[in-house]
Amino acid sequence: MDFENVKAQMRKGVLEFCILSILSKGDAYATDILNRLKESELIVVEGTLYPLLSRQKNAGLLSYRWEESTQGPPRKYYALTEQGKEVLVELEASWKGLIDAVESIINKHPNQ
């Protein structure tokens, strides 16, 4: 079995959740989001972020606006839409459910 693929899939799901989570604390442009994801070592190469942002935007979870920058090119600021907020609430609930479920299985195994 290809465990690299399992890990990648896991990380991808969590990443989408984390992007929404970061944006729920305030609008951010891609590099802000990247820096936070890199701090917590969730992302290894930066490029992986952009397809996720595009997907979430097309699914109606995110919107964006342009802002000029004093250093470098103009920045694309992403924000959560109402739908994005709803999805985030659902994801938070299912995340907590998942953690509990996985913990209970890990802790029970293999003594019972």
Place this chain on the structure above:
Amino acid sequence: MKKTFSVNLGNRVYNIDDDAYMRLKDYLDRIEGYYSDQKEREDIINDIELRISELFSERLGLTRQVVTLADVNAVIGIMGDPREITGAGEEPQASHYTSGPRRLYRDPDDRMIGGVCGGLGAYLGLDVTIVRILLVLFLIFGIGFLVYLILWIVVPEARTTAQKLEMRGDTVNTSNIGNFFRDEFESVKKSFSRKKTK
């Protein structure tokens, strides 16, 4: 001395060495190749170009003027391999046909007599040579000739591109037909250049 290009990345202009330009263009083209949806492709490429632009302006600072190959390689290292970015396991060229149910046709492009073996091979996903060897074995044991004749009569020839795609189990849509013609064109080009070198 090197030739430079000027490129617009995220609404900023950069001077870039020609070798660095080729490398960057190839990189962006490879990412683009993964996305068939135009809007999605533009979104992603624009975002990536924007980030590359930002990284270039950080790297150049106030003193340097030209983006070099070393800059491009460093930035590609930060952005990551197209396969990782797109989350795809393999290069898209390997499986650019979407598949559907196969249909049995005679293959006029892969024929020795009536194209029956070519069509059977495509239908069963076997190498034509194996099908031909099996047929010859059947011939030795007697019934093969009759089977071949019946198949030749019963099985229709794949005349149109759509039928040829069906024969290989590919769905008939415009993008597949486009891919099919591109492949056909490439193979014609290859056989032409082979003839020329002879």
